[in-house]
Amino acid sequence: MNFKRISIFIMTIVITLGAVIWTSPTLLSKVNLGLDLKGGFEILYIAEPLEQGSIVDKTTLKKTAESIRKRIDKLGIAEPEVLPEGNDRIRVKLAGVTNEEEVRDKIGKQAELTFRAPDGTIMLNGTDFVEGGASVGYDQSNQPIVQIKLKSREKFRDVTTQLIGKTLDIYLDDEMINNPGVHQTIDSDTATITGNYTYAEAKGLADTINQGALPLKLTEKYTQSVGATLGMASLNKTMEAGVIAFIIILLFMVIYYRVPGLVAAFTLITYVWLFILVFNLMHGTLTLPGIAALILGVGMAVDANIITYERIREEIRSGKTIASSLKAGSKHSFRTIMDANVTNIIAGVVLYVIGNGAIKGFALVTMISIVISILTNVFLSKMLLNLLIRSNWVKKPQYFGVKEAEIREL
Structure with missing residues (x-):
């Protein structure tokens, strides 16, 4: 042996x-x-172009799926599955999520920030802001505020000059979130959103702005919860x-x-x-x-x-x-x-x-x-x-x- x-x-x-x-x-x-073992939910989105006459191509579909994934990552959800399907569908699977309504609202929201004149004319839109440029700051009273970096200092100065004595209405999608009065020309590359925000509210607003607008309009076609x-x-x-x-x-x-x-x-x-x-x-x-x-x-x-x-x-x-x-x-x-x-x-x-x-x-x-x-x-x-x-x-x-x-x- x-x-x-x-x-x-x-x-x-x-x-x-x-x-x-x-x-x-x-x-x-x-x-x-x-999610079939841990619990969670699944959403199937149908994607449509934002402008009439446009088409949904696979490149834009992938960009939209990536934008959704970034939003989910910021929510702290582990191992999300965001998969483009076919020519106009995106399937999202999230395991271990209990606050379903809140998450659905966050990932499907357009989050387009615009600054408008009192008559509704859009003076600044998403292309005028630095990507990911929203952050939380504090005013002189140590109250949390949201600060947004702009690409053009001159353009913001011209806009505020035109609206002296009026309001500069700030909209997130079609919802007005602030309407500060303009009393003088603002020569700065930073716009400020003030309000009686807690730090958590200001942080949530800054995150929503940084998520930006989705490249496509999404409609929920199918939802399954486990x-x-x-x-x-x-x-x-x-x-x-x-x-x-x-x-x-x-x-x-x-x-x-x-x-x-x-x-x-x-x-x-x-x-x-x-x-x-x-x-x-x-x-x-x-x-x-x-x-x-x-x-x-x-x-x-x-x-x-x-x-x-x-x-x-x-x-x-x-x-x-x-x-x-x-x-x-x-x-x-x-x-x-x-x-x-x-x-x-x-x-x-x-x-x-x-x-x-x-x-x-x-x-x-x-x-x-x-x-x-x-x-x-x-x-x-x-x-x-x-x-x-x-x-x-x-x-x-x-x-x-x-x-x-x-x-x-x-």
């Missing part, structure tokens, strides 16, 4: 399982859940079904394939752990289709093991030694396994490129699981079996589920 190979085998098992047990609670707690309780119920049921199926698979592999089955059980556990680790590192969002893809990946990993082990058993039945059977069986099964996996990766790439939303998530999880499955259930499995067989610890065909009577002479 080769104790060096046995020691390497045992150390690999112990260290890996130790890492799995030690890190799994932390990894699972850090997984980002989609309660946190319903989402957790879906997660618990899905995980319960997945764990039961996983345990049944492990028992089947151990009972039917004996020692290789034990190796397969270990590599399957490693496969699931590595998947969760990689998914966390990618900051992915796990949804019900993603869990379905993961469970499908477990099935494909098992299939890879079964193909390899059946080929090895056929070689043993033909009268070859255990070591020769492992070499020949692994070689003959490798091409079959790789053909199937490469085909599935190609299908996953196609789904990811042309799909939307949940389809992209399913495709991404499928591709990740295939790559990890090849590493664990093909290469790692073969390495561990090699260590066992070449250590002379596993020498009898019965360890592979092959009876002596089934072995034919060469």
